Amino acid sequence: MVKPTLGSRASLAVAAVAALATTASAQTFRRSAACPSLGCIYPPDQSSFIAGQVFDIRVEIQAPANGSTPYNNGVPSSEFALYIGGKGADMQEVSSFYDREDPQVESYNFTYYEDLFQKANDSATLVNVLAKSYRHVTLFNPGEYELKLQYNGGSETLAHWTVLPLAEARQAKNVILFIGDGMAPSMVTAARLLGHKTVNGKYKSRLQLDESEGFGMQMTHSLDSYITDSANSATALMSGHKSTVNALNSFTDSTGKPYGAPKFETIFEMARRLYDAKIGIVSTAFLADATPAAVVAHTPQRGAYDYVIDQFLDGGAVAFNGTPQNFSWTQWDGPDVLFGGGGKDFVPKASNKNVSKIDRFLERGYQWSTTNSTLAELDNSKRALGLFSDSNLPTWLDRHVYTDNLASFGAWAPENKTFTAPTTDVPGLKDMTLKALDILHTRSKHDGTPFMMMSEAASIDKSMHVADYPRALGDLLELDDTVRATLDRLEELGIREETLVVVTADHAHGxxxxxxxxxxxxxxxxxxxxxxxxxxxxxxxxxxxxxxxxxxxxxxxxxxxxxxxxxxxxxxxxxxxxxxxxAAxxxxxxxxxxxxxxxxxxxxxxxxxxxxxxxxxxxxxxxxSGVLPTSNDQGVHSLVDVQVFSFGPGHELFRGMMDSTNIAQKIAQVMDLGRDKKGDLAVSQRKGKGKGKGEGEGKK
Amino acid sequence: MVKPTLGSRASLAVAAVAALATTASAQTFRRSAACPSLGCIYPPDQSSFIAGQVFDIRVEIQAPANGSTPYNNGVPSSEFALYIGGKGADMQEVSSFYDREDPQVESYNFTYYEDLFQKANDSATLVNVLAKSYRHVTLFNPGEYELKLQYNGGSETLAHWTVLPLAEARQAKNVILFIGDGMAPSMVTAARLLGHKTVNGKYKSRLQLDESEGFGMQMTHSLDSYITDSANSATALMSGHKSTVNALNSFTDSTGKPYGAPKFETIFEMARRLYDAKIGIVSTAFLADATPAAVVAHTPQRGAYDYVIDQFLDGGAVAFNGTPQNFSWTQWDGPDVLFGGGGKDFVPKASNKNVSKIDRFLERGYQWSTTNSTLAELDNSKRALGLFSDSNLPTWLDRHVYTDNLASFGAWAPENKTFTAPTTDVPGLKDMTLKALDILHTRSKHDGTPFMMMSEAASIDKSMHVADYPRALGDLLELDDTVRATLDRLEELGIREETLVVVTADHAHGxxxxxxxxxxxxxxxxxxxxxxxxxxxxxxxxxxxxxxxxxxxxxxxxxxxxxxxxxxxxxxxxxxxxxxxxAAxxxxxxxxxxxxxxxxxxxxxxxxxxxxxxxxxxxxxxxxSGVLPTSNDQGVHSLVDVQVFSFGPGHELFRGMMDSTNIAQKIAQVMDLGRDKKGDLAVSQRKGKGKGKGEGEGKK
Structure with missing residues (x-):
């Protein structure tokens, strides 16, 4: 865990230059993410890696042609080089460090507004760019690394990276990560008020979350803004890296494209690669939405739904809209469980070149379910896709109290092969999560592998965006009920003592x-x-x-x-x-x-x-009367730190104030996902196919 | 710690009746606090006591003459009796249990509105009351107690009390309790944003609070409403008892009077009684304000400022405005340190019968100071009063950035003996807290006694009430700086390992x-x-x-x-x-x-x-446009749970989700304040004068 203190400031001084705004006043509209100077390094300064985590390196050299800080008539120098080395040791060029060919240089441009006045005047700044990407690299040796980008004839951008220490021991076999989307501390308090009785100011019963064995909070800032969206915040929770608004497990480069950006591996991908872990993804949102997508998808544009769904099946090296990716990535052939809404993105339509994603899953041997009844009947030994609505699932309140509303949610109509039937038989978060747990447990027990599940209560956030507080709090109570039921089921299955359960939010609402x-x-x-x-x-x-x-x-x-x-x-x-x-x-x-x-x-x-x-x-x-811009049609996220509740082995690590990236890093520690050069023994312990090591190993 | 669960519901069933609203709809406007039925028991159902904690018992029999639930033409039956007994054991009348005379019966009436419609019509309900109070009693035996009030010819009100287990060992010699008044979790997050730098989404330095060794949150509900004010919330933190809005260490009876209500001892009073502990009270508010008052004052009306100041000196049995109290209370002769604002309440004026409270302190041997310079020069071995402003002290922002504003704060003008001089030399929270610590340490070292301090950052709340967010956050950063400096000073003094430091809030703002x-x-x-x-x-x-x-x-x-x-x-x-x-x-x-x-x-x-x-x-x-009633001239408190940060011995107790009352109870545990019947050994270990046991011991 990186825990910066005042005392460590001096040692970070050289690296800190990369973090500065170019001008003191124009810092909200930036030229590009995490790149305040004209030479950009991705992963950026202050990045921390799990030892052996796979990632891409990218450098960009930018030259504004106009605007407040023009450079050399907008012509970036073609002479630039990135150096890397262990802290205090000699640096070497990255291509030499990784003993590979230097990648080809890309050349393009982009425009941006420097501030609201420039935007109002439609007075954009043009920036020309040279860039190159080093794909699929790894750092195995825990410790500190320094990077230096030399560019534009003498300019330098520095970055400081940390490879985290290896775990001393594996504390948990399995991990379940619950995400209450948008679940501010205030909403947990309010849900308790609605769901539990007090007598003379004291609660007679409390939330399951209140019984948390480990308790802490985490800071949700994104890479380059202090208010996050669910894409970059889920990314931090699942990979240990800060990213930009809208970005899933990748840094937002300046190309403006949804593919090709520098990526980094998630802990779910690592667990699959290292242990053949069984992976479950459950959400009450449409499944291409940011939080479920963040388990395995890599794109700076969360709205590239078709690309996300293809990545569920084939991982981060899959073609985008027919454009093949010219790089390798962690092998991935689909999660063991994928339950949620969003069936409309799985049926043939123009935006997915009329390909049935359902058929693609079926061809790969998945079972599938579209109702709560058939969900219960799924074979626990086989992989399963569940699509229970056209878009987001109905909220707890609509499923239990205002059931007339269910008719407006589209269920699978087999005769038409679309999601247009009236909804009558639809699961909630608890139904999906418990069934997913049964499948994951059965499959992991079968071959002695661990499992990891991400389960999201999505409509806490979605309801709060439209100020529908009761529906938000109903779904929060459903999450709490689901956590309680999950802990009970883990107990029944005899795996409570070997399964870490973490419950947190990705961001808040004010x-x-x-x-x-x-x-x-x-x-x-x-x-x-x-x-x-x-x-x-x-x-x-x-x-x-x-x-x-x-x-x-x-x-x-x-x-x-x-x-x-x-x-x-x-x-x-x-x-x-x-x-x-x-608040807004x-x-x-x-x-x-x-x-x-x-x-x-x-x-x-x-x-x-x-x-x-x-x-x-x-x-x-x-x-x-409102406060937000009148172009907003709904409320927005807020700053407040969110809570981290934890149960089971390793919960001691999740205490006190954390950064969002620490969640993924601590889960990696509990699961012993880190690998150093001498990590073969640990790697050989994994069950299943493939070998997860040896690609892109650096010479420190 | 009382931790109700669903499983314990059955065992609490008989006691729960007392908690119900009389009618299902009219529950916001209540006849009287904690008394939904016509027979009222104070302390109410669900109360928990530190073993040996002193308190008063009161019963009221109420008969509405009109309104929605009239009773017997408004005539309460004079036949009523309160029974008490260990759970499952035979009950006996309270006067018999405590082997004392039955107290005299009071008879009076009060009126109230049953809801907003009744209020709008000025259609009040008249209630006649019979009541009696058993003063200064104690329960020494840890365990469960049942109470039964028989009244009005067959009606019963039941209550369930708990006397908490004794501590197994004393973990800390001293305690410092910091209260950030109104400090919501969101404000801690925002203060970090203002006061600390990030690089690519990660903080380069953090708050001292972020380094908390123990971390949890607490629920702030008051006794009979889910939104609290600072009086009843500070009461919970300092005595372990829920009370009503505006009440300080007492239950709000139906007399409407600021004196005579049933009281309960604070942990500061207990520590003084048992250990002759040195007590410090520090606040940036005027000192008669709720939070500093809650250390030692007992009144259901926080606005009785003169009564509060008299209690600082003489404790909870002092006369109110010339009305003597006809009961004894814990002996108290003043705190060792009392630093803050509010000098206007200490100078002679009509509301205090033209008595100089300053002179009263001086007569009792206190030093006193009115400036930051003279504060520093105070003799650490003597008791001290510090009055640094006429009302609230200026905020950190006004003391450090907008210093022109200081002139509008009244400083002591010796020639006029009032607080009307322009303020130039005024301490902040850190100055006062560190000096208080020096005095407490010197005095406690001198005779081997412990010390306890309450230090309040008051203008976090006061600034937030008027939506002056920067001043609120400036004072929160000052609190954080003060906590850091206090921990450093404890280290310098060699007492960090024996001093528990708890930092929490009393309530939030949305x-x-x-x-x-x-x-x-x-x-x-x-x-x-x-x-x-x-x-x-x-x-x-x-x-x-x-x-x-x-x-x-x-x-x-x-x-x-x-x-x-x-x-x-x-x-x-x-x-x-x-x-x-x-939010509002x-x-x-x-x-x-x-x-x-x-x-x-x-x-x-x-x-x-x-x-x-x-x-x-x-x-x-x-x-x-606002949401609050237009009769409001400022913002209001909110529901969200607040954080509990802790450092030093016993911090492990302050983890996870707590109730506000648990804070006092856990401090009592860390300080070993509980005493059972056989507690003489522990009591005899205390240094100093007096003997703290033997009064009102019950026969269980």
Whole structure:
């Protein structure tokens, strides 16, 4: 774990130059990611690697033709070289270090706006670029490395890399990583308020997350911005590398292309390569979405969905839209389990050259399921694809309370081979996760290999984006219920003591509860001022109305368990609701009620590309003016550190304040994924096919 | 630690009845705190006690004369009795259990509104009450207790109490409890963003809090509402008991009086009683404010400032405004250190019957100081009072950056014996805390006693209430700097290994950072829509502008340290500021700048008691409509769990998810404050005067 301190500042001084903005004021709009100077090194300064982790190196030499810092009429010098060496040792050119041919130089240009004024004036800066990439390299020796890029006749960019120490021992055989997408600490607190009863200020039951054996938080900054999206944040959790917004397990180069960017291996890929680990991917999102994609996909553009789905099957060297990749990558032939939504991306359509991805999975021997019933019947010994909706799966609240909404989610219609049937028989996160666990356990037990699973509660985030707080919190409670059930199942299977379970979020939303709302009083008022008086703060926030059953004798309420069992509200429509809010909103109407209909968006599009609030969304509500640009149609992510809950072997490592990249690094440590030059013994212990070592080994 | 689980529900069933709302719908406006039925027991159901902790018992029998649940024409039956017994054992009347006379019965009435409609109609419910209080009792035997109140001819209220196990060993000699008032997790994250540099998404230095040896979070609910104020939340942290909004170390009875309510001992009082511990109280607030008051004061009304100050000197049995208390309480003759603001409450004025509290302290042998210079010169061997401002101390930002504002803070004017002089020589939290530590250490070393200190960073909260985010975060960074300096000083004094340091918050504000703001672009726009376009989200949030020095060569920026040293911003007025927001606001104008002038409030009062936003507050800003009632002149607290950072012996206890009351209970465990019947040996080990046992010992 890299843990910078004030004391280490001096030793990092030479490397720090690469981190600076070119000008003091224009730092928000950058020429390109992680490249404030005109010579760029990827992986950038401050990168840390698991020993033996596969990655690509790329250098770019940039020359702006105009703008605030033009260089040499926009002509970069063709003379440039990248040197690498162990700290304090002599450096050598990278091609020499890796004993390989120097790659071909690419030449292209791109444009960017230097700030909002330039953007408003459409006054772009043109940058010419020379670049080259060293593919599929590795550093085996733990320790510190220095890199130096010489370019443009005397300029230098320095970078400092760290290869992490090897684990002293393997602590866990298996790992399950749960991601509550967008799950801010405030949402965990609010979910507890809705799902559990208090007596005189003390909870009578609590969340499973509250019983976490290891507890910490992690910082979610992306590589070049302090607010992240789910692509780069999931990347950090799964590979140990910071990247740029929209990027999946790759650095965002300046080509603007979704393929060819410098990549790095995920811990799932490493576990497959080293141990033939069985891999499970579960999400309530459409499966090409950022978080499930981050298990194995490599692209700076998360929106390249077809490319992502091809990578699920074939890994990071697969062709993009017919363009072959001219490099090798870690061998990969598909996960053992892939369960979620997004069937529309798997059926033939123009954007995937009319190829049925379902057929591609079936041809590779996958079982597949499209309903909760058939999910349960899947053979635990075989690989499985589950596609349970056209896009995102319905939320917990729509599956359990407002079930009329299910009809608007498309289920598989076998006769048409599309996802257009009314949804009636759809699994939730718990169903999918427990079945995935059964398959992974059976398959890994069969050949003595470990397993790793990523399971994502995606609609915590998706609901929060449209300020549908109850649906977000319902899905958070479902995640908590799923974690509880997973720990129980691990116990039943006899593998709880050998399986690390980590639960974290990828980023937050600036959400909190600030009081209660008397929805009856609010509805009865006719002015904004009157409606605002329905908000009860401090003492008048009272107790959680979600735990007060309507029509139940008060003497029996404390023992009353709602229809969804303990850990969920007994009612979603109390008179006194929690008053929820966001630190930044679009314009909206708010009545603080749980809305029976899915709140797809609180905004109506206007013709000029901006949005205005729709009163239809909250007919009893009052108007709240927004803060975000009016081109936004939904809320945004926020800065706050997110929690890390952990159970089982190795949980001691997940305590206190961490960086997002530490999650992947610590999982690698617990799983003993690091390999040094003398790592053959460890490698030979793996079961299954292939050999995971020997490619691109550096001479330190 | 009480850790309720689903499994324990059955065993708590009989006790749970007391926790219910009388009606399912009217639960936000309650008849009285912790008393949903007509028979009330204080301490209420679910209370936990440190063995030997002193407290009062009170019962109330209530009979509404009108309203939705009238009883017997408003006449409570005079036949009622409270029984107590170890769980499963026979119960006996409390007077018999404690072998004392039954106290006199009080008779009075009160009114309340059952909901907002009743309030709007001014349609109050009248309640007649009979009550009695058993003062200054104790439970020595760890274990479970059951209580039963029989009243109104057959009705019963049950309560379940727990006396916590004794500590197996004393782990720390001394304790320092830091409270960052209102310090939400999001504010810790934001403070790091302002005060520390990142390189490619990774921090080069971090907060001292980030290095916490123990790490957890705590739930801040008050006794009868899920949003707390600082009085009841500080009470939980310092006594281990939940209480009601505005209440300090006492339960809010229905008398409506600031005195006479049922009290409970704080861990500071216990440490003084058992060990003659030296006690320090430090705050940047006015000293009669809730958090410093909670160390020793007992009143359900935090606003009874004069009563609070008298209790600093004489403890919880002191007369209120000339009304003597007819009960004994833990002996107390003043803290060893009392440093903060609020001098106006110490000078003679009508509200304190023209008594100089300063003179009262001086008569008791205290030194006193009113400036940073004289603070440094105080004799470390003597007790000390420090009053450094008329009200709250100036914030870190006003003391270090916008020093012109100091003139508006009143300093001691010796010639006039008031706090009206221009402030020039004023300490901050670090100055006060380190001097307090020196005094406590010297005094405790002298007679071999331990010490305990509470040190509060108050204006994190006070600034956040008026949406002055930079001042809030500046004071949070000052707290972090103070914790770092305190740990260093403990090391220098050779007592780091014997001193537990806990840093937590009492509650949160619904704050977060959701992007950046280009303040130049924002100021240049003339429409709200244009100004909102200055907000940069995700990738466009960029890097922290507060770490980019203006006018410094980019090559040297990474090593540049601002005038306030490492851990603070290098500039408070960058072009690209963080875009801050709150989940709930009053109406406001916002320009996302650091305001040179103190933002006393963002609202102008209107004649009808409501408020409107003042454009003068953010002349470049745009209007954001609020959510809170328009009678609010400032922001409010929020729900999110807050962090618990800990260092030193016993830090292992402060891991994972806790309740606010656990903080006091765990400190008591680390300090071995619990005493059972056979506790004489432990008691006899204490140094100093008096004997702390034998009063009110119960027969279990």
């Amino acid at each position: 959400f909190d509860v600030f009081g209660s709302a008397d929805t009856e009083y609010l509805a009865a008022q006719t002015t904004i001022e009157g409606k605002r008086d329905a908000i009860g703060t401090y003492l008048e926030s009272g107790l959680s109305g979600y735990q007060v059953p309507q029509g139940v004798n008060p003497q029996n309420q404390s023992e009353f368990v709602g229809p969804q069992g303990p850990g969920f509200p007994v009612t979603w429509e109390p008179r006194y609701t929690a008053a929820f809010g966001l 909103t679009v314009d909206q109407y708010e009545d603080f009620k749980t809305h029976p209909s899915v709140r797809a968006t609180s905004l109506e599009p206007l013709k000029n590309g901006t949005y205005r609030a729709s009163h239809d969304d909250s007919p009893d509500g009052f108007f709240i | 704050f977060d950072v959701f992007g950046s703001a280009d303040t130049e672009y924002l100021a240049a726009q003339t429409t709200i829509e244009g100004k909102r376009d200055a907000i940069g989200t995700y990738l466009e949030s960029g890097l922290s502008g507060y770490q980019v020095p203006q006018g410094v060569n980019p090559q040297n920026q990474s090593e540049f340290v601002g005038p306030q040293g490492p851990g603070f911003p290098v500039t408070w007025e960058p072009r690209y500021t963080a875009a801050f927001g709150l 606001t009053v109406d406001q104008y916002e320009d996302f700048k650091t305001h040179p002038s103190v933002r006393a409030t963002s609202l102008e009062p209107l004649k009808n008691g409501t408020y409107r936003a003042s454009h003068d507050d953010s002349p470049d800003g745009f209007f954001i």
